[in-house]
Amino acid sequence: MRNLQVGLLNRLKVIPILPCSKWTLRFKGSVSKPEKSKRYANTLNLPQTLFPLSMKHGAAAQRELEIQKTKEFQNLYYWQRQQNWTEEFVLHDGPPYANGKTHVGHTVNKVLKDITNRYKVMKKCKVHYVPGWDCHGMPIEVKAITDDMGQHQKLSPLEIRAKAKKFAEGVIREQRKSFMRWGIMADWSKSYLTMNPQYQEKQLEVFYKIYQKGFVYRNYMPVFWSPSSGTALAEAELEYNPEHVSKSVYLTFPLLTQPKVEQLDKVSGATVHAVIWTTTPWTLPFNQAICYNPGIRYAFLKCAKSSNVYLCEESFVEKLKAIVGGDLELLCNVDGHTLEGTVYKHPLNQQELPFLPGEHVLPGKGTGLVH
Template sequence: MTTESTPTKKNYKDTLNLPQTAFPMEAKLVANEPARLKQWQGERLYEKILTSRADAPKWILHDGPPFANGDIHAGHLLNKVLKDIFMRFKTMAGFQTPYVPGWDCHGLPIEHKIMEKLGSKAREMSVVEIRKQCYDYAHNYVQIQSEQFQRLGILGEWNNPYLTMKPEYEAEILQVFARYVEAGLVYKQLKPVHWSIENRTALADAELEYRDVTDNSVFVEFTSANPGAFKSKFDVRENAPVNFLIWTTTPWTLPANMAIAVHPDVEYALVKYERNGDAHVSVVAKDLVERLFSNRGAHTMLKTVVGNQLVGEEYRHPFIDRTGKVVHAEYVTTTDGTGLVHTAPGHGEDDYHTGINNGIEVYCPVLGN
């Protein structure tokens, strides 16, 4: 076969009017992203955007600072990218949008990292030396996170961030605090806090991690401190000790018990029953009588009273030589327990406020270590 008889293969691409682009078919992001960022920095893109909106109304995002305690993660990515989208949208909507990034350089996350690193050596170091370690650690991760955020394409004053460990920032905080003191808004008082025994420091709510556990609970009888007066007041003629029955899932707080809380409007029953051949009378919520005493054999409901009638009654602590009193609290329920709540003002937020409202001592026998 000769070449003259071979048909020419047509190139249909040459018959089409296709647009031409200089856009590369491969992104090559590893090389191009840093180059693009360098271009933005060289052209001072962020500053030019602000200048172009110099006379426009300001729209300012007060950015909550991340902790300077490690590399950024998916949470940082979502947070910063969404904020950057809002900033750019507001810029295009005609606002000037200055963005000053910042870092939280204090707190337990940073301290915990340093204590892990130092181990037993921390016990031999002064507070100042440990703080210096925390400062250096935070400063290092401020630089690392700043570079990582900029690699995400976030525009802002990265050369002028606010850092909570800067002396000028701390000075401003002290000045504001001083104004609170002058206005009489600052006072010293005991208050229960979440505490880390390992780090010997208070924990913020955001620093807590909860997990469900199956634990033991206890029922405890608190004997009336004035049984004669109690029986006379409520016309109880039984020759038996009178107890206030509580239920708690935190038996380790019992040494700090200072009160028993009842709901002022709940109906309570005085129930007679036998234990080891001896008669006893216990005060519990009426709605819970059968649940509590059905497995204790014969029992009799002697009388019912409203919670408000029990307020002021005194009882003896079961293993410490002191008395407490019955108080009212709206949070008491009859869903679980006995309808009477063991109250330790030094061990819980609700208990604390109940104690303060009733002039009860805030007592916590647990040491910081």
């Protein structure tokens, strides 16, 4: 048996596989693979090209640049502008941000628009297309100071703007190279930048015209602030934490005119207070109305301790008793339309403001009265 094993090993090639201690046996002679059948090769109608074998290993990209140069693709825009065609096609292109390298999104955007422009040229339309870049401050500033590790806090606003401008100019040069290489038909020598003084001058002129027509005015509005980026945000940029629970408050607004309810006439010297619940107490200084629903039933309750009368939705009575912590006597229940024409006083600025009907006031939500 021993001789048989030695003879077998002499005929085989032994190759150790580390780090395992086992042995793998392979035959010395290579096993020939059967040749692939080419009997269907002549049945395929494939295009026969003159591409040289050197097109492999990156040479294709170099060949592409040579074709663009020799065929003068960039001259197509100038050529079509010189044609004696009567119809003109104008494309106002939304400019890309000058804050990063080109990606697939840029490709889809530019190529689809370029297809449209070239189609119009084929229809003998003189295409007017001016490429440009959006140099709006915030997206570029964030990129420009990304690698500063907090050092930008020591920079003045003018220094940050200068750094952002330099960053944007570098991005524009790189993106322009990409767009030109893609063969986008445009006059790249006359592209516009939103940070150019001439462009900003035109913006101010248009803004002033809008202001003169009365479409621009000053008023109060909430401004959302981002502590992380240190700037104001648009409402569309907000991201809410679904686990966050807002702090809410209950408060009362005194009525100046009482609804015409017989039971209220019997309560002499008492002021009716509308009970409000809100999760946005910072909006209270700008309150302009209290909304009620004509289809909801409301209750008037007298407090034994303070002699105040409270107004709330009928289904909120038991919860109001727990909040006040005192005995509340139900005076009466009324339909919502009874509150029409009621006026109340804002407790902070003493304004006289109205009760307004609103379908957005839903039963079982808060007190039935919405600030």
